[in-house]
Amino acid sequence: MSNNKESTLTHSHALQGYSFRGTKYGVRERVGAVVAFMVHGSIRRTAEAVNLPASTLRDWKNQEWWWTNYDGPSQNIVKDMRVGTH
Secondary structure (H helix, E strand, O other): OOHHHHHHHHHHHHOOOOOOOOOOOOHHHHHHHHHHHHHHOOHHHHHHHHOOOHHHHHHHHOOHHHHHHHOOOOHHHHHHHHHOOO
């Protein structure tokens, strides 16, 4: 399996049960934002790190899926972080 496919599978697992079809940003961007927020601890620094509008991140932070994946860190996010290091 290629790294790209592994990454897609892992990112999909992190937000299993949520659908973002028809939206501007997909699972990869959302998981990346949660991971960056875990590292940086602020919306402003996260927005700079992932190159997304701070207003988008504030909206996402108020949604259930964000906190489902942020819980300290969850196993799903840890798996996603490992994908980026291969």
